[in-house]
Amino acid sequence: MASWKVSALSSGLAALGAAAVVNRHPLRSWDRPSFSGSPVNLSEGLVAAVGSLAGAACMRGPAATGATIAIGAGALAGYVDDQCEDRFPAKAKGLKGHLGALSQGKLTSGALKIGLISVGSACGVAFLKRKGSCAAQVEVWMEQTALVAGTANLVNLLDLRPGRALKACSILALPLVFHHGATSALAASILTTSAVCAPQDLNRKGMLGDLGANAIGASLGMALADLNSAKARRALLGAVVGLTLASERVSFSTVIEGNRVLKAIDDFGRRA
Known part of the structure; x- marks a missing residue:
């Protein structure tokens, strides 16, 4: 059986099993207010x-x-950012806010999250194949690290409305299934995992939160990082960095609401 089929089947079955467990034993302490004020x-x-x-x-x-x-x-x-935020000496919002607090000697859950994702991304991409001289390989490793960490963070920024982050990941993952190796397998895993999570998300009963968004975002980032084309990786990295910086000044929701096509995609399947 092809690697992507194994990953798709494994992720789908594992996600269904996890969903059955949490539905049978609800984690009421994980309830949070959504953007509209209703509990998710x-x-x-x-x-x-x-x-x-x-x-x-x-x-x-x-x-x-x-x-x-x-x-x-x-x-x-x-998980740290979702469940342990109140245990940290300071709170902040956005990349600028977390780094600003850190520059003043105050650790936030978000700053620790950035550090954990960065280290995990650096270690993770170290296992991907690279060619060329030692210097060239180090350069590619740095690009791949930034792409994985940035994508994980960007997916989290999109998790502000029901189904938005899952749709974005699925749209990007779909063409990647037709690539090779890790890219194909991870893309297939993203599609099946998203399919299991979508009903809960679109029905406004649950949301990915930082835990789910960072996990599925890191999976997408690894799929993109393993692409053979250096030009494609660098273009994607530029897009991720640009969107992340733009989010500090512009509301994604406002932009989407103001564009007919984006709004139609964003609203599709969502319970009114």
């Missing part, structure tokens, strides 16, 4: 993390280890 449960993020990890673990070769490390680090970082 962050256990969907646990389902997404389990599905993503299962898909990565069932791949072939060293890339499986790397993807598992990156996704695991993303999930751990998201």
Whole structure:
């Protein structure tokens, strides 16, 4: 059986199993208010993390280890930000806010999350194959690290409306299924995991939260980082960095609401 089929099947079954467990034993302490004020449960993020990890673990070769490390680090970082924010000496919003607090000697859950995702991404992409001189390989490793960490963070920034982050990941993952190796397997895993999480998300009963968004975002980042084309990787990295910086000044929701096509995609399948 092809590697992408194994990953798709494994992630789908693992996510369904995790969903069955959390539905049978609801985590009421994970309830949070949504953007509209209605309660949603962050256990969907646990389902997404389990599905993503299962898909990565069932791949072939060293890339499986790397993807598992990156996704695991993303999930751990998201859990810290979701569940332990009140235990930190300071709170902040946005990349600028977290780094600003850190420059003043105040650690926030978000700053720790950035550190965990960055380290996990660096370790994860170290298992991907690279060619060229030692200097060239180090340069590519740095680009891949930034791409994985940036994508994990960007998916989290999109998780502000029901189904938005899952749709974005699925749209990007769909063409990647037709690539090779780790890229194909991770893309298939993202699609099946998203399919399991979508009903809960679109029905406004759950959301990915930092835990799920960082996990599935790291999975997408690893799929993109393993692309053969250096031009494609650099273009994607530029887009991720640009969108992340733009989010500090512009509301994604406002932009989407003002564009007919984006709004139609964003609203599709969502319970009124």
